[in-house]
Amino acid sequence: MSRWMGKMKALIMLGFVAIVLSACGKENLTALDPKGYGAEQAMDIMILSIIIMVAVFIIVMLVFTIALVKFREKKGQEDYIPKQVEGNHTLEIVWTGIPIILVLVLAVPTVISVFDLADTTDASSSLNVEVTGNQYWWHFNYEGEEIQTSQDLYIPVGEKVYLDIQASDVIHSFWVPTISGKMDANPENVNTMYIEAYEEGVYWGKCAELCGPSHSLMDFKIVAVSPEEFDAWVEDMKNVDPEQTPQNAVATEGQELFEANNCMACHAIGSSPVATGPNLTNYANRTKIAGILEPTTENLVDWLLDPETIKPGNKMTGNYPSLSEEEANSIAEYLMQLDHSDVTPESAGN
Amino acid sequence: MSQDHSLNPESFPQDPAKATQEGKHKYIGLWFFLGGETVLFACLFATYLALHQSTAGGPSSQDLFGLELVFIMTILLLTSSLTSVYAIYHMKNNNFKKMQLWFGITALLGIAFLACEIYEFAHYIHEYEFTFRSSAFGSAFYTLVGFHGGHVVFGLSWLIALMVRNAKRGLSLYNAPKYNTFAIYWHFIDVVWVFIFTVVYLMGMVS
């Protein structure tokens, strides 16, 4: 018997350790510390359901343990034949009825919040962003604003932002755990979802639908800034000069190389709608390079020289002239000087 | 359990198709199989209904379908259902010759149906360049109707094999269940066709 008790203890310990671990879950990635409307709704349901589940589990385990302790075969009584009970109507009704009630307790708030989260009545009076998932990067088009960005989605804190989510190739799924639950990006229709961030910050986003080899590297960010900063950012982004002269000779050479190598075929700087590759406007203020690498010039050079090892199966590999280390350096220098706004991820406090 | 399967009038059972254990198994097994087939065709119908307007600029159902041919095909198949009922009637009366005759007519009607269908498909392909690859509608149409056609082909092969095989042996408790299960299967093909002409053709022409 003690073995069973020991096992139970171990289980509980394990659960405890896991919960402690979860507290060290990375800030602004975990779903357990919601800082947005959708995530908060989900959290409420989660807590409700966990309470129900733990209660039921305890009851089951209680009956289970008592039965095991009390009704083990006794030494010397191996031939004892217990009474053969057919059933018991009262009991059976009880353990049918109580789960029905528990399920209802969970079902009602679930249904309410499902409709709440799907309510799009005030979409027209809010900020609308068209989100497109591509293998393996995200594109954002601020509807009515002539602003195109990639990988980093700037939003104002405390306001509803409507996302019209879509895919250009295969199915992806848009997920920023701390802000909101996920929504699939389908190739043949647009899904609308709204998000609202409660606090300023940079939030981690993940692609949550298998979309090919680099599915696990399709990260993006939501940068939530104050409404004032957001307005400033919008102003800056609307007035980007794609031809802006770089600050030094290396970067100038980089700019020329950028044009000479026809990078523009896929990448735009400014509000041009080209979106075969990520829009590179404001690149100096990117939170990450290609969604996953720290934003340093060295990492960018690595990317330009060999994107394949960084993101297997990406759509840039092999589609541009191969660059020498020096050329890559110049281009990187140029791109890292594309500083089009004073509102940066740092403004969001991260 | 004795294994004498030959029949004589005195011992002729009420329902020769279900007189043996094996016969019963076959009969019930085929029916259960049809339960699965129901779901199979439901999935094809559902796919068709989801895609029937996805013509991708190609011809639509209104452009393509005509009533006359479909009506002829329907009558052919419905009649073949009745003739197979006649065949089973004669089986129960231990009249092998007549049974073969009516099943023969059934087969002929089935072949005629198939001929119409092949003509229809050829017509769409040549006149309208409407193929399996034209659009999602094309794929769904040919798949649904083609699956039904495939069932007809299979049924016909089955029937012909049975008739040829047993032509000289006459009816026995060993082959009666085979004929009978065929007949049930054949009716089911008819059932599916009823929905095809209604949902695909008739509804395709009104909407």
Added chain:
Amino acid sequence: MTDHTNKLNSFRRHKQKEEMKHQVITFALMIIFTLIAFLVVAAGMDKTYVIPVILTLAVVQVGFQFYYFMHMKDKGHEVIAALIYGGIWIAIITILTFTTIIWW
């Protein structure tokens, strides 16, 4: 061959005749339903009216097939009927979802 038939007891022969008669009537009804369905469509009536009518006709016709031609009405078909209805039920929900919650 006919003398074989004659030796079958007359009650059974009678019952089978009777049944055959039902089946011919069934067939006639099916043809009529088919005709109506085609005529309704050929007449070019309003779609909202035509579709329910022809669908109903199809369902009734199929009912005839199952119960008379395929003998589902006979004794010993209870489990069979249960399974066929199971299949039909799943067919219905499948088609229902594919016509409602799939976007075009």
Added chain:
Amino acid sequence: MSIASTQNKGFGAILWDYLTTVDHKKIGNMYIAAGAFFFILGGIEALIIRIQLMAPENDFISAGLYNEMITMHGTTMIFLAATPILVGFMNAIMPLQIGARDVAFPFLNSLGFWLFLFGGIMLNLSWFLGGAPDAGWTAYTPLSTQSPGHGVDFYVMGLQLSGAGTLMGGINFLVTIVTMRAPGMTYMRMPLFTWTTFVASILILFAFPALTVGLFLLMFDRMFGSAFFDVALGGNSVIWQHLFWIFGHPEVYILILPAFGIFSEIFPVFAKKRLFGYSSMVFATFMIAFLGFMVWAHHMFTVGLGPVANAIFAVATMAIAVPTGIKIFNWLATMWGGSIRINSAMLWSLAFIPSFTIGGMTGVMLAASTADFQYHDTYFVVAHFHYVIVGGVVFGILAGLHYWWPKLFGKVLHEGMGKIAFWLFFIGFHLTFFIQHFLGLMGMPRRYWVFLENQGLDTGNLVSTIGAFLMALGSIVFVINVVYTTMKGEKASADPWGTGRTLEWAISSPAPEYNFKQLPLVRGLDPLWIEKMDGNVKMTPAEPLNDIHMPNGSILPLIMTIGFFIASLGFIYQVDSKAWLIVLYAGMAIALGCMLIRSLKDDHGFHIHKEDLEREAD
């Protein structure tokens, strides 16, 4: 073909015997053996997955290979390991439980087995022919239609073959149960494993056609240029998801219901007490099956079906907790007041209760669609389904193996090793999967080749990997146990547990090829127990001793399957070169030729004569 002649045969003869057998017990054993082989294969794939995820940004295997690995792990485990092993049990045990001499269609039974086996071979052949499928076991379009190479083609053809085999098995069991019950074995006297076989077969019958259609559409798109999932031509990728899950959700109940059946056999035997609430158990089984068909869209909450659909499917899904709860409490009540003996079979059954309850609970949590927006496609889901599948189905299979091993192979598995294997596997299991709930909530999506550094996911993943290796150790101990028992195990009596209640324990271990010399007369639920309580040594026969009719063995099912197998290769490669059409036609010709032979050649079977039966000792 009498029983004595099966002894002392050469290897060739034994092989031929197995290749041509139509005996449900031999086929059952072959299902179990093949399933076990695929389980080990799938387990090794799981270990590779876990090694890759042992540390952040690990590059033990490449990204593409990782996707192949998860796809093959999921597909192998579900279609080639869990389902076939359970079908094996149904084959080997169910006819014994209802007092039948075989299944209704012995020929079809062997065809079903070979189709499954060659489907599995087809699928795994892809490893050697240019790469395995890599779009996940769910093969969502358009990723699967766009997947380069032939991997997904092997997936399509492999599943098509083995799916056809499973469907045949399902129909076979249904007819067997409806028509071949021994005298007195009314429906409401059938053992629960027979009931769950019956209901799971219904699920097979209705669920697999949806997969068949889905696979056909995928095949047409990939091999013949149709446009079902081609958005440019008006195609619609969500159709695949619906078809897949209309099949996929019932499939998980196809797995769990027979496992429930196994537990419902084991608890009464080792608690020495009649199953509590028999009729409500039967009712709950049907309820689960019925509801199971109306919940598939809970896998698609984030697809964008709209709030009405999400709400309906969420509530329908939660409803399944009720009948499942009835079962859990009935098992507890069976033990309550009993006299519980704990051996390996019972250990696995006992461990099932908490493990599966946790898995079921997380299932209900997933069903709350608002919260599922967070859980979906994360390790929380991975944790959920491994809890129900490993903690429910795999535990069930292992419990069943220990319980029925004597009936299948005539020997009792070694107890000590059984317990060691159990504890290793049990601890490893919780270690692996419990922590994954938290990984998911902490932002780790599933099907991730790597997780990045500094995201707080390192420790959890390491723990999980360690657990997986404990499970592997447990499995290895079990394998050793099997080898040891086969060589040295003690010979089992007809009723080795002493407390057997159902008919399979009334005949020798292993069962003779005709099962019952005389069909037994069944006088109630738990027929053998009733006779024991009345002081009878044996079942009362329901018929005089007579010749027994047996079906002939046949090599045709195997050849037919090989024909289909060859044709499938033709289908796959005709895309590259039309010359492969010849292979396609040749394969089809072989298969159809076999069918023709089968229908043209009368097969009346043979008889075991009364005299031979009398000569045999009991």
